[in-house]
Amino acid sequence: MEGALGRTVMVVPTYNEAENLAWIVERLRRAEPEVDVMIVDDGSPDGTGEIADGLAAADPQVQVVHRSEKAGLGAAYLHGFRVALAQGYDVIGEMDADGSHQPEQLYRLRSALLDADLVIGSRYVPGGSVVNWPLFRRLLSALGNLYVRLLLGMKVRDSTAGYRLFRRTTLEKIDIGSVNVTGYVFQTDMAWRTVQAGLTVREVPIEFVERVRGDSKMSSDVAIESLQRITWWGLRQRTSRVLGALRPVRR
Numbered sequence: 466m467e468g469a470l471g472r473t474v475m476v477v478p479t480y481n482e483a484e485n486l487a488w489i490v491e492r493l494r495r496a497e498p499e500v501d502v503m504i505v506d507d508g509s510p511d512g513t514g515e516i517a518d519g520l521a522a523a524d525p526q527v528q529v530v531h532r533s534e535k536a537g538l539g540a541a542y543l544h545g546f547r548v549a550l551a552q553g554y555d556v557i558g559e560m561d562a563d564g565s566h567q568p569e570q571l572y573r574l575r576s577a578l579l580d581a582d583l584v585i586g587s588r589y590v591p592g593g594s595v596v597n598w599p600l601f602r603r604l605l606s607a608l609g610n611l612y613v614r615l616l617l618g619m620k621v622r623d624s625t626a627g628y629r630l631f632r633r634t635t636l637e638k639i640d641i642g643s644v645n646v647t648g649y650v651f652q653t654d655m656a657w658r659t660v661q662a663g664l665t666v667r668e669v670p671i672e673f674v675e676r677v678r679g680d681s682k683m684s685s686d687v688a689i690e691s692l693q694r695i696t697w698w699g700l701r702q703r704t705s706r707v708l709g710a711l712r713p714v715r716r
């Protein structure tokens with residue numbers, strides 16, 4: 466459906482979210498009736514895909530993309546983005562299915578997108594917060610974001626956050642075809658690409674609430690992929706800066 470920003474769809478990746486999905490989709494549809502929903506399910510064994518089919522059958526603004534197996538958060542989003550671009554959406558968003566991202570706060574992201582290319586719902590700008598996260602996750606997230614800022618020099622405070630809105634033009638400019646990460650580091654990769662393309666990233670405060678049902682899919686593999694990729698991108702950036710500075714000397 467069409468709003469001031471054009472047709473908007475929220476891509477919602479799911480893996481074993483049977484306890485959460487209907488609740489979150491209903492909240493999103495109620496909070497933002499103009500916004501469409503695309504569920505991208507990776508063959509969840511707990512029946513999430515069937516629940517998604519039921520939601521899509523009952524509401525023409527809800528659709529489902531079924532993938533055969535769990536292949537990572539980033540891979541699921543990329544698949545959803547490609548489908549959304551092909552369907553002509555003007556604004557393409559990201560949102561977790563577990564209630565951590567509150568649909569009732571989406572209006573903040575939508576109004577910020579009026580003068581931005583990417584809006585991030587941020588836990589780490591004034592007014593943002595995290596509710597009920599264990600100390601370990603708080604530390605991991607804070608250190609991860611600090612590492613990104615130190616290594617990449619990126620000013621974004623919450624580059625790992627997964628509540629976002631992209632303009633269609635942003636996804637076209639940052640060449641999502643060349644994204645080759647599969648896990649949660651996808652979030653940092655997308656923010657980094659947007660900054661490097663000279664586009665405007667705005668962060669708006671959100672309250673991130675830890676899920677009450679089901680489990681996080683965060684794993685050591687996801688954390689290791691993030692650490693390796695961010696380190697590699699940082700080193701690559703430094704090396705190319707040094708080579709760039711040496712070039713006039715060589716002539």
Ligand SMILES: Nc1nc2c(ncn2[C@@H]2O[C@H](COP(=O)(O)OP(=O)(O)O[C@H]3O[C@H](CO)[C@@H](O)[C@H](O)[C@@H]3O)[C@@H](O)[C@H]2O)c(=O)[nH]1
Pocket residue numbers: 477478479480481482505506507535536537538541560561562563565606625626627628649652680681682683
């Ligand atoms: N299709 C699909 N969905 C997935 C996969 N892995 C996770 N998801 C879905 O992606 C959403 C986020 O996964 P969670 O496992 O609940 O994330 P989290 O630990 O709460 O992490 C949150 O915070 C991170 C930042 O600290 C964010 O990077 C992440 O996006 C998310 O918002 C959920 O809807 C979950 O079902 C996957 O391999 N495939």
